Amino acid sequence: MTPTLFGRWQTRIFLLATVGLLMTWAFSTGFLGVHPGSVYFWILFYFGLIGLLWDVLYNYLQQFMWDHDWPGVFQFFAAIAEGILLAILSRLGVLPFVDGASFNLRDFLLHYSVTWLAVYLSSWVVMRLLFPRWRFRGGEWIGKWRRA
Secondary structure (H helix, E strand, O other), X not given: OOOOHHHHXXXXXXXXXXXXXXXXXXXXXXXXXXXXXXXXXXXXXXXXXXXXXXXXXXXHHHOOOOXXXXXXXXXXXXXXXXXXXXXXXXHHOOOOOOOOOOOOHXXXXXXXXXXXXXXXXXHHHHHHHHOOOOHHHOOOOOOOOOOO
């Protein structure tokens, strides 16, 4: 079943709050060989916030697909667009709590790509294994469903 907009939002928040936080913690402590700091948590927050806004556009564009679904390769290109936008906003210092003057593109790219890949793989593999009915509910976690 195609995820609903509400289901897409719930899944994004759930995965970023679990897998995303775990990956970001590894970056913020310097465990993954980058400059430690709390800025990674702010990047994750804006990663999620921008993603929620983009999901409205993705949901609209899905209506033009023959099966109303969003192929995995489109998610890859969407991640590139989201990452570019987030990097530009971070570098310009537009985002609160993200210092544009000390913005490190290498650390950002490493954090963003590793976190995105972990969330992406979790949504395609782990979610389907641990929560097999998740997809049949349109990706929604909160809502009213028929009792099976």
